[in-house]
Structure formats: C-alpha cells, structure tokens
Amino acid sequence: MNRQPLVTCLASALCAFAVSPAIAQRVDYANSFDQALAGVFEAREKDWRDGAVVYQVYVDRFAPSANLDAKRALYPAPKRLHAWTDLPTHGVYLPEAKVWSHEIDFWGGDLQSLRGKLDYIQGLGADVLYLNPIDLAYTNHKYDTLDYRAVSPEYGTRDDARALARDVHARGMKIMLDGVFNHMGRNSPIFRQAEADPHSKYRDWFVFGPQYAGGARAWALAENLPELNLENPAVRDDLFNGHDSIVRGWLRDGMDGWRLDVAFDIGFKVLGELTQAAHDEKPGSLVVGEIANFPKEWYPSVDGLIHFTLRQVILGVAGGRIDAATGQQMIARIVQDADYEHILKSWVYLDNHDTVRLATALPDPAQRRLAQVLQFTLPGSPNLYYGTELDMPGGDDPEMRAPMRWDLVKADNPVLNWNKRLVALHKDNRALRVGNYRAITASKLIGFERYTDRAADTVVVLLNPSDMPVTDTVLVANSKLMDGTRMVNLLADKADPAALADTRLFAALMHLTLPAHGFAVLKPDVAPPGGYTNYKRVQ
Known part of the structure; x- marks a missing residue:
C-alpha cells in the first residue's frame, strides 16, 4: 500500500471528511465536548461559593472571654455561667420560661474573643466563617430571636459584628450568619x-x-418558638424584601450570606424570594438552606443546602450500615438528580450543633477517616464544625455543644494535622473544588472521579468501607487518561505500611487492593521524568 497519499490527505481537514466521515464525526464530537466545557471551570473558580471550606462556630462555646468578670451581670438567674472546663449536660424543663435549663447555660464566649482566634481558623485553611445565631435572644443557642437587628449583649454589639466582618475580609475570607426567619x-x-x-x-x-x-x-x-406568618407581605418586607429589611441590612454591614434555619419549613416560594432579595442587595452572596429533604427540587430557591441526605449516606457507608454498591448508587443519585452548579455550593457536613459529633457517631478512627475523605472529595463545600478537627466527642443535645478544647490545639496533634491535610487536599486540587463528578464502575469498592477540561486535574477516589481487605478491578471512563498512566496516591503515608502505593491505569482499568476501611485519592502523573509524556497532545 502506498502510504504517502493517505498521510498527505489526512493533513487536510476537508480530506479527512472525504477519507473517513466516521473519523471526522469523532473529531467533531471531541471538539464539541471540549467547547462545551470551555470556560465552565474558570467561571466556577471565580465564584467563592463553589467548593469553599466552611468553618462553623457556636459563639458562646468557641473562645473564652478575655474579661468574663465584667460580663457576669449579663447572665442573671435562672441563667448560669460555667467554667470553660465544664461540660454541658441535659437539664430540666422550666415551665415559666418554657425552655430547658441547659438552653440557658452559658460559657461566656463572645465576638471579641472570636476575633482573637481568626489566626487559628485561617490556619486550618477555612474560606468561610459561619456563625450560629448572634441576634438578641434569651437562650444560649439564639434560635428564639427577640430582635433580629441587635446582637445579644453576651456576644457584644452590632459594631463588634461589623468589626469581625472587616477582620475576616482582611484575611481574604467570607463570613455568614444564621438566619432564623421561620419563628421568633x-x-x-x-x-x-x-x-x-x-x-x-x-x-x-x-x-x-x-x-x-x-x-x-x-x-x-x-x-417558646412561635412561628412567623410568612404569608403576610409585611412580614416578608421586614425580613428580606424591604430596603431596610433584616437580610439586606446585615449584608450591607459586611456579611456575605445566610444559612437559613429550618428552611424546609419556609417552603420553595418564600425561600426563592429571600434568595433573590439577598442577591439583589449583594450580588454573589450565598444563601444556604437547612433542608433535610432530598435535594432535587430545592434549587434555585436556595443557592445550596445543608446535605442531610449525603451525611446519612456517608456515615452509613463508613459505619458499615450501607454496603459499597448501595452507597455508590445513593451518592450518584444525589449528585445526578440535582442541579450541579448548586451542588457545588451546598455544604457537605458530618456533624454540627444539632447532631452527635463525628467522634461519637463513628468511634473507630479508621471509619472516621474514610467518612472525612468522602466529605472532602465529593462535590460541594466541606463544612467543619468547631472542634471536629480535634476529635472532640459529644452526644445528643447539649453534649455536642461543649466548649472548644484549646488545650488540644498543638503542632503535634495527629488528628488536627490530618484535618489540615484534608483541607489542603481539597483546596489544592482544582477538580475537588470545582470539577465535575462521574461514578467509577466497580463491584466491591466505592469509586468516583472529579474531573475538569484538563486531564492533569483529574482526581480518582476509591474507598473500601468493609472491615476486610478488598481486591477489585475498576473502570475509569475518562477518555483523556492515557494508557499506562501512573496514578499517584495523594494521601499515601510512608509511615503507614497499609497505605496504597502508586498504581497504574491500563486501558482505562485499574486492578488494586484496598485494606479494610482503606481509601486512595489518585491523580495522574502527566509529566513523568525522562522527557517523554504521552500527554503531549492531550491536555
């Protein structure tokens, strides 16, 4: 066969059509695929709300006040002020106040003391500081608002809140408040x-x-929590529609968004109005709803939601209550059924002020680590509850609201360093922050990839939630990952003999063994030493 004419012919795009319409069709498809992704990830990267790392603070319990004696008058009986080393315990019901006694137990934290701990929060790698309610209220949790426009004196003043926002912004971070607009x-x-x-x-x-x-x-x-009549336009005007409304006023004061308490009770229509009002007042602000329902239809009424369902799946998988195959299907269904741009803005949490703490929910450290790998690699914004990075324990309310254990914040604390490593993993990898999601075909493992328009960004995540080692062959359906690619384990620990070594991808397949509760977070090596790479024409 004379090869030269064919080579010459293939040099021309028009001739390629003539020689092989099928080849031309595939070229067109590849080009259209790349064009469809063009600019998508760049736009996501410019939006601070996508894949941000969120740190949650319960102000009364986060940092002890520098001058507690000067504040004691702010806690009159039956309120009680505790020593920082005390642990919260369940109290008795107080019929006259219509609250439980543990709801009015205080530890004395305030906005000023919080400002003194911003170095720590920034050092963790947090992008967003989220505060449980700070508005004027009787209880320590502040979900029983007396005045939305004032700060509870135990925490400080509205000027203190503005100063906190300025300090946060000076560090390149954002700050969000908890909005309790369903009831007072x-x-x-x-x-x-x-x-x-x-x-x-x-x-x-x-x-x-x-x-x-x-x-x-x-x-x-x-x-103690009478509901607001949100069908009344005057109520909605005061809360968010009016120029001097609560939502708009706090955004003008420097806040960057709202986490909405019991948002599922507020409903689609009112949530949509509130979210639009926030965006009108401050374009690019974030509204995240506390919505325990399946996420699918709640967008765009909110920008994102608190991932109740995903939390249950992650804890169920890590705790052995949900097998790998079912967990894989559940995760894929949650992601695929919802609008992906909103999924990236939703918060992936494992514990908070309303749940048992992670260290109590999963007492086995190996199970906790597996759950956290999922938290920091699945699409969305990882949400760290204060103290979780230290493995603070805590059962049901009020035990999960214990004061921050600052005595555990040490440079050699392995749990703290593990959490910092996860935060860095999420932030340093473009695909984990803003990339798409695609399930990996596996029979015994949970697996997925996060990918962008660049092969080098790809991250492949594989987990074995069982209590036995598992060997599996998995299919990674990424057309840009080249045959023979070395896959580097980003979470390999040389001090851990059970850690998965780097592996290779052959014809889109990987054969590997993961130990019990093991995981691998793999990234392709697109520029191996020696000067040759088969990625030279595939980006």
Missing part, C-alpha cells in the same frame, strides 16, 4: 404585643388560635 422567641416584644392585643399591627405576623398549645402556632410544638 415568645418573649419578643412584637409577639408579646400581638398576643396581648387582637388589634395590634403585629397580630397577623403570627398565627393565633385555640387549637395551638400556648395559643399560637409554634415550630415543632415548642411554645
């Missing part, structure tokens, strides 16, 4: 007025009736 506290002046006077202008701000315990509709039947 029963001692709020407007509720008291509405309750006492049927002709009050605030009467229709709540829902009264003899069918309700205490006379008013309350969230989850908690009489």
